[in-house]
Amino acid sequence: MAHSLESLVIRHTHRLPFPKGSAGEGTTAARQFDAALASVGFKLSAELLERLAGLSEAAVVHTARRTLRTVGEMVGDHVRHNSYFIDFPANVPDTEEFWMRCVTKALSDGTSRDNVLTQLAHGVLDLLSLPAYGRYQHTYEEMLAAQDELIASAGDRVTVLHLGRDLDDELTDLYLALAGSTTPLGEDHLRDLKALAERCAPGPQPESIPVRENRAVVNEARLAAGADLLLDTVTDVLRLACALSGGDVTLQEPTRFRTLPRPVRRALLAGLDSVVAANPAKLADVHAHREPFKRLGERLHPHEYPHWPHAADVFAVARGQKEARSFDSRVQQLLDEPDVLGAVRLLESAPGRLFRALDLLLRTAAGQEERDAVVAAAVRAAPAVSGRVVLSVREHFQNREPATGDPRVFVNRRGRGWAAPDARRPVPAADRDRLVAALDAEVRRRLPAPGRLLLDPDVLDVALPLSGRATAAGLGTLPRGSVSAVDGERLRFFVYWKETGKRTDYDLSALLLRADYSTDSWLSYTSLTAVGGRHSGDVTEAPDGASEFIDLSLDRVRGAFIVPQVNIFAGEGFEEVEESFFGFMLRDGEQKGRPFEPRTVRMKSELRGAGRVALPLVFRREDDGRWRAKWTHLYLKGVSSANRVEENQVSVSKVVRAVVTREYLTVRYLVGLMSGDTADVELWDGGPVPDGPVTYIGLERPDGLHPDSRVITLKNLRDVIPG
Template identity: 85%
Template sequence: MAHTLESLVLRHTHRIPSPKGSAGEGASAARQFDAALTSVGFKLSAELLARLSGLSAAAVVHTAERTLRTVSEMVGDHVRHNSYFIDFPANVPDTEEFWMRCVEQALGDDKSRETALTQLTNGVLDLLSLPTYGRYQHTYEEMLAAQDELIAAAGDRVTVLHLGRDLDEELTELYLALAGSTTPLGEDHLRDLKTLAGRCAQGPQPEAIPVRENRAVVNEARLGAGADLLLDTVTDVLRLACALSGGDVTLREPTRFRALSRPARRALLAGLDAVIAANPAKLSDVHTYREPFKRLGERLHPHEYPRWPHAADVFAVARGEKEARSLDSRVEKLLDAYDVLGAVRLLESAPGKLLRALDLLLRIAADQAERDEVVAAAVRVAPGVSGRVVLSVREHFHNRERESDQPRIFVNRRGRGWVTPDVRPPVPAADRERLIAALDAELRRRLPTPGRLLLDPDILDVALPLSGRATAAGLGVLPRGSESAVDGDQLRFFVYWKETEQRTDYDLSALLLHTDYSTDSWLSYTSLKAVGGAHSGDVTEAPDGASEFISLSLGRVRSTFIVPQVNIYAGENFEEVEESFFGFMLRDGEQKGRPFEPRTVRMKSELRGAGRVALPLVFRREDDGRWRAKWLHLYLKGISSANRVEENQVSVSKVVRALVEREHLTVRYLIGLMSADTTAVEVWDGGALPDEPVMYLGLERPEGLHPDSRIITLENLRDVIPA
C-alpha cells in the first residue's frame, strides 16, 4: 500500500516523498539510481540526490526500485514494444510488395496453400488468413539485436524528480488540492481522489469542494468515517448513492443501485430531508434525474421512515405524484413566448444558467433595450458564478466573432466530438464586446496579485484546463486546445494495446492534409510508406500486448497538417481493453535507437474514450517551416468494425478544422489580466533564479526556486482557474 501511495504522489507532483532508512554511505547507489533514471528520461534533483546519498545503500535501492517502476509506467516503458518490421524505420517495403510476399509464403506453406489458392481464384484475399500477416515474426530480443544503440542528444527529454516531504504531508496536500479543485477532474484523478479521501476524510479539509463529483467521492469516505456529509442539493445525495453502489458519480452513465445497508439508507434519506426542509424549491431539481431517483427510491424504502417526510416528497416528484415545476421548464415557457425580460428575471436566481443562456437571449431580444437589460443582468450575477463558467462563456463569445461559415464543434464529457454548420445569427458586436469587457473585469478582480511572477514562455499557449475531462491522463499531456512547439527532425507516433478477452486489432494511422484540410496522403497498414514517412507494420492481435509505430521526417513532409489517429478495426473498445495508450517521440536526424526509446518520449497519454477512432492531437506546419502541435483529445464514433483512415478522412478533416480554427483561452490570457502595477512579470530564460519567493508558472518546475515560492506546472495547472 505504501508503494501505491508513493507512486500516486510521484505521478501527480513529480516529487518523491522524503525517503526513509538508516544513515549510511549511499552516494554510489544514488548515482547508479540517477543513471538508471536517465535511461528513461528522468533525473534526480540535486537536493534529492544529496538526501539519498546520506542513506544506506539498501535504503537507496529500495527507493530506486519503486520509483523506476512508477516512472517506467508514466512514460510507457513498462511494456515491451516490438515492431512487425524488425528494422523499422529502415527497410519498410512497399505495401503491395509486402502483401505479395505474404501470399508467396502462404502458397509455400502446406497448411495455408489451399485456402490461399481458393481466395486468389475468387479474387478476394483475406490478409488475416495469411500465416505471416499481422503476427510478429521475430521476438522482442531479436528486434533489439537488429537495432542500433540510441545516440544521446541534447534534445532528449529530461524530467526532474524533486525531494518531497513526509508521505503523510504529501498525501494531505494532494488530497486538499484534488478535493478542492475548482474544475472537474478526469476519471483517473477522480479515482485517485477516492483513494486519498479514504485516508484523509478525518483530517484537514479544503475550505470548499465546489465540484459536485469531487464532493460525492469525499462524502462516500466521510460516511464511512462517521463524519458529517456535505449536501446542499438533492443531486448531491444521488451522486453519493451512485458512489456507494460503485457507479458513475458524474451521472453520465446509469448506475445499478445496490442493496444499501440500513445506516447508509438512513444517511441518504436524512440528507434528502434536510436539503428540502431548508429549501423546498430544490424539489424541482429532481426532474433532471427522474429515472435514477425512481430507481434509488426502490432501494431506500422511504415509507419505512416517516420522520423524514421531505425525503418522501423527492421520490413522489420523481414518480409524478407531486408537482414541482423546474426552473428550466418555467424559463422555456417564457422563451417560447419571447418574454426575454421575464426569462432574465427568473434566471437571475440561477446565475450560472443565466450566463450560459446569454447567447440565446441576445439573439432573440426584440430590441436594443432588451439586449441592454440582458447585459446588465449578466454583469450583476457574474460575481456569483464559478470561475470556470465565466471563463467558458468568455471563450464562447470570443469565438462568436468568427464568420458564420466556420464549422461548430461539440465535445461531450467522454471526449466524443462532432461538427455541424454554424447557422446561428450573429450576436451584435457592441453587445458582445461589452460582455467580454465585463467578464474580463470580473476575472481580473478574482485573480491573485502574486507580486513577482516568473514565467516559462513555453506555458503561454497552454489552454486553460476548464475541465479535467479535456486532458487525458499521462505524461507531458496538455489540455485540449493547447499549442506547443515541436523541436526535432524525426517525429514518431506509437500506440500500445493489450486485449482483455477477445482478439483486438488497433490500427495506428496518420492522415496528411493540405492547407485547406483536403487529403494529401496517409500512412497506415494499407499505405506503409509515404513522402517522409513509414509505418512499422500491421499487428492484428494483442493477447500479450502489441505496438505500432509511424515515423516521419518533418523536413521532407510537404503537407500542412499531420493527424495521427488510432482506429479500432476489430475487438474491444478503448474502455474495454486491459491497457491502451498513445504517444509521440522526437529525435534528432542522426539519432538511431530502437522503435521505442523512453527518453525521447515527449507525450504519453491513456486512450480511454467513447468512440472507435481516437484523435489525440494534430501537427501543423507554420509559414516559417516550423511545426507546432495542437491538442485535440477527441474520439469519433466510427463504425462497429473495420475503421480505416481512408474511410474516415472527411469526418476527421472536419473535426480537425473546427478545433484548429477555434481560439481557446490560454495561460497567456490570464497573464494579461494579472499584469498590473502590483504584479511584476518576468520571463525566465533558463538562467539564474531569484533568491526571493515568486509565483512560478511553467511546464515543469526548475531546480533552485526559493522554498516559499508558489509553483504552478502542468500537474496543478487547474489551480490558476479562479474560484
C-alpha cells in the same frame, strides 16, 4: 499500499516523498539511481540527490526500485514495445510488395495453401488468413538485437524529480488540491481522489468542494468514516448513491443501484429529507434525473421511514405523483411568450444558469433595450458565478464572431467529438464586446497579485484547463486547444494496447492534410511508406500486448497538417482493453535507437474514451516552416468494426478544422490580466532562478526555486483558475 500511494504522489506532483532509511554513505548508489533515471528521461533534483546520498546504500536501492517502476509506467516503458518489421524504420517494404511476400509464404505452407488458393480464385483475399500477416515473426529480444543503440541528444526530454515532504503530508496536500479543485477532474484523477479520500476523509478538508462529482467521491469516504455528509442538493445524494454502487458519479451513464445496507439507506434518506426541509424548491431538481431517482427509490424503501416525509416527496416527484415545477421550465415558458426581461429577472436568482443562457438571451432579445438588460444582468451576477464558468463564457463569446463558414466543434463529457455547421444567429458585435470587457474585468478582479512573476514562455500557449476532462491522463499532456512547439527532425507516433478477452486490432494511422484541410495522403497498414514516413507494420491481435509506430521526417512532409489517429479495426473499445496508450517521440536525424526509446518520449496519454477513433492531437506547419502541435483529446464515434483512415478522412478533417480555428483561452490571457502594472514579470530562459520567492508558472518546476515560491506547473495548472 504505501508504494501505490507514493506512486500517486510522484505521478501528480513529480515529487518523491521524503525518502527514509538508516543513515549511511549512499552517494554511489544515488548517482547510479540518477543514471538509471536518465535512461527513461528523468533526473534527480540537486536537493533530492543530496538527501539520498546521506542514506544507506540499501535504502537508496529500495527507493530506486520503486521509483523507477513508477516513472517507467509514466512514460510507457513498463511494457515491451515490439515492432512487426524487425529493423523499423529501416527496410520497410512497399505495401503491395509486403502483401505479396505474405502470400508467397502462405502458398509454401501446407496448412494454409489450399485456403489461400481458394480465396485467390474468387478474387478476394483475407489478410488475416495469411500466417505471416499481423503476428510478430520475431521475439522482442531478437528485435533489440537488430537495432542500433540510441545516440544521446541535447534535445532528449529531461523531467526532474524533486524532493517532497513526508508521505502523509504529500497525500494530504494532494487530497486537498483534488477535492477542492474548481474544475471537474478526469476519470483517472477521480479514481485517484477516491483512493486519497479513503485515507484522508477523517482529516483536514478543503474550505469548499465546488465540483459535484468530487463531492460525491468525498462523501462516499465520509460515510464510511462516520463523518457528516456534504449535501446541499438532492442530486448530491443521487451522485453519492451512484458512487456507493460503483456507478458514474457524473450521471452521464446509467447506474445499476446495488442493494444497500440499512445504515446506508438511512443516511441517504436523512440527507434527502434535510435538503428538502431546508429548501422545498430543491424538489424541482429531481426532474433532471427522474429515472435514476425512481430506481433509487426502489432500493431505499422510503415508505419504511415515515419520520422523513421530505425524502418521500423526492420519489413522489420522480414518479409524477407530486408537482414541483422545474426552474428550467419556468425560464423556457418566459422565452416562449417571449418575455426576455422576465426570463432575465428569473435567471438572476441563479447566476450560473444566467451565464449559461447569455447567448440564447442575446439572440432572443427583440431590440437593443433588451440586449442592454441582458448585459447589465450579467455584470451584476458575475461576482456570484464560479471562475470556471466566467472563463468558459468568456471563451465562448471570443469565438462568436460573424459567420466565417468554419464548423463548430462539440465535445461531450466522455471526450466524444463531432463538428457541425454553426447555424446560430450572430450576436451583435457591440454587445459581445461589452460583455467580453465586463468578463475580463471580473476575472482581473479575482486574480491574486503575483508579486514577482517568473514565467516559462513555453507555457503561454497552454489552454486553461476549464475541465479536467479536456486533458488525458499521462506524461506531458496539455489541455485541449493548447499549442506547443515541435523541436526535432523526426516525429514518431506510437500506440500500445493489450486486449482483455477477445482478439483486438488497433490501427495507428496518420492523415496528412493540405492547408485547405483536404487530404494529401496517409500512412497506415494499407500505405506503409509515404512522403518520407514509415509504418512499423500491422499487428492484428494483442493477447500479450502489441505496439505500432509511425516515423516521419518532418522536412519531407508535403501537407500543412499531420493528424495521428488510432482506429479500432476489431475487438474491444478503448475503455474495455486491459491497457492502451498513445504518444509521440522526437528525435534528431541520426539518433537511431529502438522503435521505443523512453527518453525521447515527449507525450504519453492514456486512451480511454467513448468512440472507435482516437484523435489525440494535430500537428500544423506554421508560416515560418516550423511545426507546432495543437491538442485535441477527441474520440469520434466511428463504426462498430473496420475503422480505417481511408473511410474517416472527411469527418476527421471537419473536426480538425473546427478545433484548429477555435480560439481557446490560454495562460497568456490570464498572465496579461494578472500582471497589469503591479507585477514584476521575468521570462525564464532555463538558467539560474532568482534567490527570493517568486510566483513561477511553467511546464515543469525548475531546480533551485526558493521554498516560499508559489509554483504552477502542468500538474496543478487548474490552480490558476480563480474561484
